[in-house]
Amino acid sequence: xxxxxxxxxxxxxxxxxxPQGKTVADALHTLGFSTVRxxxxxxxxxxxxxxxxxxxxxxxxREMCEKLLANPVTEDYEIASVEGx
Amino acid sequence: xxxxxxxxxxxxxxxxxxPQGKTVADALHTLGFSTVRxxxxxxxxxxxxxxxxxxxxxxxxREMCEKLLANPVTEDYEIASVEGx
Numbered sequence: 001x002x003x004x005x006x007x008x009x010x011x012x013x014x015x016x017x018x019p020q021g022k023t024v025a026d027a028l029h030t031l032g033f034s035t036v037r038x039x040x041x042x043x044x045x046x047x048x049x050x051x052x053x054x055x056x057x058x059x060x061x062r063e064m065c066e067k068l069l070a071n072p073v074t075e076d077y078e079i080a081s082v083e084g085x
Numbered sequence: 086x087x088x089x090x091x092x093x094x095x096x097x098x099x100x101x102x103x104p105q106g107k108t109v110a111d112a113l114h115t116l117g118f119s120t121v122r123x124x125x126x127x128x129x130x131x132x133x134x135x136x137x138x139x140x141x142x143x144x145x146x147r148e149m150c151e152k153l154l155a156n157p158v159t160e161d162y163e164i165a166s167v168e169g170x
Contacts, residue, residue: 003122009129024130027153033145035135037088044094044129045109050120060118068112 001050004057005085010070010077011042044080045069054082086135089142090170095155095162096127129165130154139167 012018018040025039047064051057058079070077097103103125110124132149136142143164155162 001120011129011131024154028132028149031149031152033134033149035086035145036132036149037135038133040131042129042131044096044127046096046125046127047113047121048123049118050122060120064113064116064118064121067116069109 001052003048003050003085004054004082006047006049006057006061006082007080008045008047008061008065008069008077009042009080010045010065010075011040013074013076016074042075043069048085054084058082086137088133088135088170089139089167091132091134091142091146091167092165093130093132093146093150093154093162094127094165095130095150095160096125098159098161101159127160128154133170139169143167 020041021039024041025036028036028039047061049057049060051060061079065077066072105126106124109126110121113121132146134142134145136145146164150162151157
């Protein structure tokens with residue numbers, strides 16, 4: 001068993017309202033960042049897991065995303081990186 | 086002016102308590118993911134900004150992180166990617 005560190009990006013699905021992103025964009029405009037066009041805010045989750053291979057660690061993380069980490073109705077997830085820890 | 090899409094990772098600074106990560110790790114254990122060792126939860130922010138060059142878009146985004154997006158006391162930020170949108 002080796003330890004793997006897997007980074008997951010969880011983002012609001014396109015077309016779904018992203019009130020947090022809208023709020024941040026408005027705040028940036030107020031601060032003078034007038035060239036900001038759009039902001040999306042998602043979660044960056046890092047999971048450290050023991051597994052036999054990088055593939056099995058990735059499969060396990062996908063299962064975690066489907067069961068707990070991401071909301072399948074409103075969010076998309078993506079495994080961003082897998083590295084030995 | 087071109088449009089750039091910049092991804093920023095904002096994570097709790099090492100050594101700072103990460104209650105959200107701890108809660109997610111506990112929930113994963115409860116669901117049977119017993120090989121999970123640690124979880125960290127941060128934010129994944131995507132900023133779309135108009136700028137002359139990728140370098141100036143990156144510099145502008147760093148300024149946004151310092152002024153609004155990240156909490157300099159408890160969080161670290163990292164520009165994860167810069168691409169033309």
